[in-house]
Amino acid sequence: MGCRLRYLKGMQPQSTAFTTLEDAAERGDAVRFWREQRYDGLECLSAVFRRHRYVPHTHETYAIAAVLDGCEAFHHRGARHYVSPGSFAVVCPDELHDGEPADDGFVYRVLYPTIDLMRSVAEDAFGRPVPGTPWFDHSVVDDADLAGELVKLQIALTDPEVTLLERDARLGRFFSAMLGRWGGLGEPIKLGHESGPLTKARDYLDQHFDRDVALDELAQVAGLNRSHLVRSFRKAMGTTPHAYLLDRRYRAARRLLAAGEGPAEVAAACGFCDQSHLNRVFKARMGVTPGAFRAQ
Incomplete structure (x- = not known):
């Protein structure tokens, strides 16, 4: 199986340490690893590998890897597979696998969600518990949209300007889409008439726009689960809770600036x-x- 040696369009990593293979030619391998304790210790890896080869090993977690440039080859379930941009x-947990550059190397981003995190997302989005794991x-999923969402999610997790609402929503949206499209769980809970709960959520954001409100917190106020809240909010309001929160911050900032407050003080307030x-x-x-x- 051949590899598409191209860069995933629009998904350039923001960190200067992890760029295209051409940009990284003089540096060789480069790795960044971190954990997101908020999401059951979600482990994240961003790397450029030209020489590194993984020995056969297993994880207690899932390993979900999107390649941005180049091509990775790996053995999994008795066959050799290739993953390149767009896939x-x-x-899955406890599965033996390895990994190595198929050609000149590869740039990729990896998420290692726990089984508990996946179950939590599944129950939230599909309204039923998922027994077992x-x-x-599929060892390799050809889904360019989801591959791009994986990269965007990982970038959002480290961007200080991204609110908890957006991080929580992105994470839930990515894993629920994976579970629905490729994990056999089908369609999420159908939307109904949630005007009362959405009014509560909107009023809460109006009153607490200066705080970094979490999706769990907002869902509890509304009396809906997280996935249902985000989808219902977007359907009713035409925007996401995160975008609504930013709009309320902008409107408050506009009032304070018009009253003569300085930009630095307004940003903090x-x-x-x-x-x-x-x-x-x-x-x-505002332009x-x-x-x-x-x-003025």
């Missing part, structure tokens, strides 16, 4: 991570910077 590899039949974050959000909605708006 991603899936290894959620399973995926309205829940932005810093003044630069305020500048980007404000200009995207001018906070400083220019205040001066």
Whole structure:
């Protein structure tokens, strides 16, 4: 099986340590590893491998890997597989596998979710418990949209400007899509008429726009599960809870700036991570910077 030696369009890593194979030619292998304790200790890996070869091994977790550039080869379930841009590899817990560059190397991002995290997402999105270990039949999944979402999710987890609402929603959306499309769980819970719960959620965001509200917290206020809340909110409001929260921060910032408050003080008061974050959000909605708006 051949590999498509191209870069996944629009998915360039933001870290200068992990770029294309061409950019990394003089540096060789480069690796970054971290854990997201918020998501049951979700382990994350971002790497460029030109020489490194994994020996056969297993994980207690899943290993879900999207290649951005180049091609990775690995043995899994008695066969040799190749994963390249536009697809991603899936290894279930306790499955023996290895990995190595198929050609000149590869750039990839990996998520290692626990079984408990997968079960939690499945129960939340599909409304029923999943006994045992959620399973995926394919070693390599040809799904460019989901491969791109994996990369976006990993980037969002380390971006200080991304709210908890967006991180939580992205994580739930990615894993529920995986479980539905490729794990045999089908369609998520159907939406109904949730005007009362959504009014509670919207009012809560109106009152707490200056805080980093988590999706669990908002779902509890609304009386809906996380996945149902995000989908219902988008259907009713035409936007996500995260985008609604940013819009409320912008509107509050506009009022304070018009009253003469300085941009730095406004950024802190309205829940932005810093003044630069305020500048980007404000200009995207107003067309001018906070400083220019205040001066007029």
